[in-house]
Amino acid sequence: MSASTAVVMAMTGAFVTVVAPSSASAATACAANVFTRQFFANTTFSGAPKKTDCDSKIDQDWGAGAPASGLPSNDFGVRWQLTRDFGSGGPFTFTASSRDGIRVYLDGVRKVDLWKNVSTAVSTKVDLTVPKGEHTLRVDYVNWTGSADVTFAYAPRTSATVDKVAPLAPTGPSVARDAGARRNFLKWTANKEMDVAGYRVYRRTPGQTSFGAPLATVTGTSFTDTTSGGTTHLYEVRAFDKAGNESSGSSDVSVTGKPVYLRQFFANTSFSGTPARTDTDSAIDQNWGTGTAASGLPVNDFGVRWQVTRDFGSGGPFTLTASGQDGIRVYLDGVRKIDLWKNGSTTVSKTVNLTVPQGEHTLRVDYVNWTGAAAVKFDYTPRTDASVDQVPPLTPTGLRVAYDENTDSATFSWAANTEMDRAYYRLYQQTAVGDWAPMVITDRTTWTATGLPRDGRILRYYLVTSDRAGNVSEQTPALEVATVDTVVPAAPALRVSHLDNTPHTLKVNWDTGTEKELRNGGVLGVYRSTGGASGDDPELIGTVAKDSSPTWPYAYMDELPAFDGTAYTYTAVLTDAAGNASPRSTPVTVTPDGVAPAPLTGLTATPRADGVLLSWDTPAETGLRYAATRVVRGEDGSSRYDSRGCSDAVDPSKGTSVANALLCVGPADGETVTFAVVAYDAWGNGIPVGQAPTVTVTELDHRPDDARGAQGGPLTVLNPDDVARTGRLEWGCTDEVDEVDGAGEAGQAVCADIATYRLERWNAATGAYETLLTVAADPARTRYPSAVTVPTGSTTFFRITGTLADGTTAAVTHYAAAKGSAV
Structure with a gap:
């Protein structure tokens, strides 16, 4: 790797990539490589499952409970299944543990069989080879009785002495050019192997016959080449795994300004055999006249094939323009779009409007000259009229930021969109919740924000791109920049008081601003001095943080030897989460003593x-x-x-x-x-x-006449202390049957014979009771509740009566509730 390449890779590693969260899948449609999980209310996996969901990892401990609503705690089954592409396959280890039974299948073939009712977990580990390609894993678990737990994992064996299987060649390589930044963007599809460690990117010029040492080694699926300049290059990507095995190379892709054509010259018109020459071409616009198109080719009966694979981004309406003398055919993804295939003495041409779908596509141009002069021309261009192009660009990708607190700046960069009609990018910053303002409009793929605040604020940004027809992409996920915090917090404001129900403990409280800083990760240091001043060197008696126990962040408790009239002075210093320390607080002096106030007089x-x-x-x-x-x-x-x-x-x-x-x-x-x-x-x-x-x-006596005298009997109010406060009165009936007394008679049980209860309230103005509730007795009930109103500043008298089926009164009790008014 060259020195300049090493610098680029170091910078790339410092970037933070923001990935948009995927939308929620349907209940039974799980994401790629995630298990579909089914719960059965039996151990035979028969009938329809009671519940189906998704599980990214098989590692459950349901204890003695049911694994899901609607299932029993015993005799249930759970099945996990996924189908995934294992790439080149290779050696794997299956690890399973369960209580009770577990079986694991690969493509329907049982690989793990621990199928018995056990009281302690059993486990096993199996080494096996997974073939190349797509395979299905299924895990069946049952719990017959007792506690239920299960774990299963599958992982590649990555030792170089065990794994001799190389990854498959990477697929889908494509390249795009940012002419303004003079750099090339290379990307490819991630390999399916679970043990892929990274990718090596190779580069060569068309004149070189082989690739040398790798240009770069990356762990992701893209690479930015900043050293290509204007030279035409071919790129190839190879994957390597954790055991050191390297794949064969991907298909080669090329770029110079925009993706270039791979050009092949054939000494025939059927494009058969080995090309006489292979190179690249940035544009198809040749006029060879009656001469040879390339060294070693005849002047007649030859063919030239151009091919380019590129990412069209969101796609959209395009125009294909072709002309030639003699034959020319144009294909999009193997489908013929232009067919001018005849020997002629004059130039023929054709223009076709079509829609190119989103993503990567291949254009191929076949030209043949049978006799006479040879000329060919082809181009493809997006249609940018707003009345024709209604396709917005794709959302920009790769948005990342490098924040520099030393210069209060943030440099943003992103991958270039691959739409050919891209116009510009627009970066937005959030100014308030739901309010965003554009920061820059640029056709480049980097921008630096300067003059950022130093108050710890979280700044949020998103990016969009627009095409020449005015269509705007969806915005990227918001990217956050956490600015450095150098703002000194305000000094705490303290309050010192006695902690109730303690002999000699003081409670130090503080203001809400200090509490907020503590909740955000700050630390408060509490200092104490003996006497009426804090002095130059007060004692640090404790610190408070949001994880302090048990009273964070509301108070600090200072247990003193005694309250003996000694003066104590308290101060505090607040250090915020960024390490900024406040000034020392204003001192608070207290002099707790142990002398009780004199007895009150005039009571x-x-x-x-x-x-x-x-x-x-x-x-x-x-x-x-x-x-x-x-x-x-x-x-x-x-x-x-x-x-x-x-x-x-x-x-x-x-x-x-x-x-x-x-x-x-x-x-x-x-x-x-x-x-x-x-x-x-x-x-x-x-x-x-x-x-x-x-x-x-x-006390005053406002009782009704029938409420005077001793109260007793089986009826009782069950919440006598809460009626006025809660507005709810509950009663019950309990017989207390005595043994046979000396006269030969026994107490009589009445609760079982009561048919109806009646709750009444005394109305002093009318001198009569008002019925609030009548309810039928129920032998299964022990409590009878009713909402009641107790007016403030008065006493309310209630009567509860139990009557037999014939209307005879069986039991009566009275209750009085008072609700105090303000003094």
């Missing part, structure tokens, strides 16, 4: 329809929060505490906060209740509840 209780409103004198200490609880006295003199329904009304986050008051929500059922209230400071200090001031009050 009073005011009964309301939705509970009891507690209030007290304004304490001398500020920044307090409060907790209230009911004090329940036991018969033995002990106390327990019930804080349900009591909320901190002075919480500054509440828009309706009232200083020095909070509400303990409860039903207005006339109960006498004792309450205690404790004040807590910012550091979690508070006196024990047993030492807090208390107040005793009798």
Whole structure:
């Protein structure tokens, strides 16, 4: 390889190629070389499969469950099958493992047979030779009982001592010329062998009889020759595999300016035998008169054949123009399009308009001179009138970018489109979501964007091309350029507070901007100093990142030895994902102590329809929060505490906060209740509840007359603490049958005899119950739910009645729900 070629290849390797995602296939039409998978609800693979999909890899572990919806967890089968081209074939290894049975077939011949019910996985490895060409693999798997798992893989053996089979010669070589850039684009079809390691590109001039050392070695299926200049060259491609075997050469293709003709001279008019001479021709426009067309040929009764294979891109309308003296015939892909085949003394000509399909095609021109003067002319050109050409170019390919953060530039390059009527390329940049603006219009295949930002922004681009009739191609997949980020993030804004329910832990929070940087991969360093200033060298006590556990990225927890009145100063530095460090944050100083606020004074209780409103004198200490609880006295003199329904009304986050008051929500059922209230400071200090001031009050009594007195019986409300909050009341019926008592009678079971339940709500204005729901009893049900409304600021009374089939009341229970209003 020449030095200049090595440079080109190094640059090519640095490019990033964007590949458009393929559209989704139909459910049972799988992509090339992907298994079609079928699930059967039996182990004989009989009947229609329950499900069919695609699987790129056989490696499943379904455990003890079913492999797909509608299948049992035992006695099922799964079949995978694909047909692929193995190219030249060669030595392969089949590797299989399963629990339970697996069989593998190649073209219907069984190669692996592990067909038994097992409790542990069994496996095997088989070495075999796959013949050349297309073959079918089928994998049958069954699970009879227990856990189900299966793996299968097939891979070529690539050791040089084992693999002696060379790849097939590459097919479909074609070449196009970018005259502006003075470079040739060579591409070919990828080989089918699974062990192909790369391709070697060879080049020679028409005057050379053989190819020498390879011009380049590539792993893809294209190569750009930037060293060809204006010289005519023939190119050949050979594949080589991982074992070092090299294929024979592809068919030769040539180019100079545009794809050139391979020209052959025959000393006869039937084009038989070996050509007397072979060379290339950039255009068919010869007038040999009555002389010889080439050395060694007669002046009469000779033939000349020109042939060129080129990629026409999207194809479209073309004009073929031919003239000759004597005979001329023109073929497109072997189909005759022009036939002027007669001996004449004057020139004959013909023009044909036709449509060339998309892709690669071969033109062949046969000319013969029987007697007299010899002249021939042929050309093919696209028709570019907009009323005739409605065929857009193909989407450009090979779009790639090389970004240089040192110069804030991005150089784009792409493969030249092969349409002969291509006009220009247009590169677009996204300026906003859904909004794109053109950056450049060019007929070249490279462009450099300069002055790119340095803020880490992701810039997106796509490319289109247009022909001379104004048709525009589809756009390429968007290509992204991640610009370098040199923007220093803003300094964090800290907040420091006590972590609830801990003895001496502080919580360090920060602003939403800092949190966003953390989510994007930044790191926050938290520093602490003792005293009222951060000093020159604060201690780094920890870092926070998005994968920090367990509180990322919301807070940092600093557990101190004690809250003893020592002052602590906190600062932080934010480093973003690009490594840019912020200025140090403004210091935040706190002085946590262990002294509880004094007991409250002036505690009073005011009964309301939705509970009891507690209030007290304004304490001398500020920044307090409060907790209230009911004090329940036991018969033995002990106390327990019930804080349900009591909320901190002075919480500054509440828009309706009232200083020095909070509400303990409860039903207005006339109960006498004792309450205690404790004040807590910012550091979690508070006196024990047993030492807090208390107040005793009798609640309002809004109960209906029939709800007064002891409640009991088999009917119970199952969610008594959630009715007001959720608007849903659930009840059930449970008999508790006693043993025979001393009088010789036993408790009676009533739930099984209840035929109907009725849910009612008390209307104080009318002095009567309103029926909300009537539902038939169901022995299979244990819960009966109903949506209910509990108005804010009041107590709602409900009655649930179970009746027998004859209408007799069997059981009744009452329930009261209170919903507190703002203090």
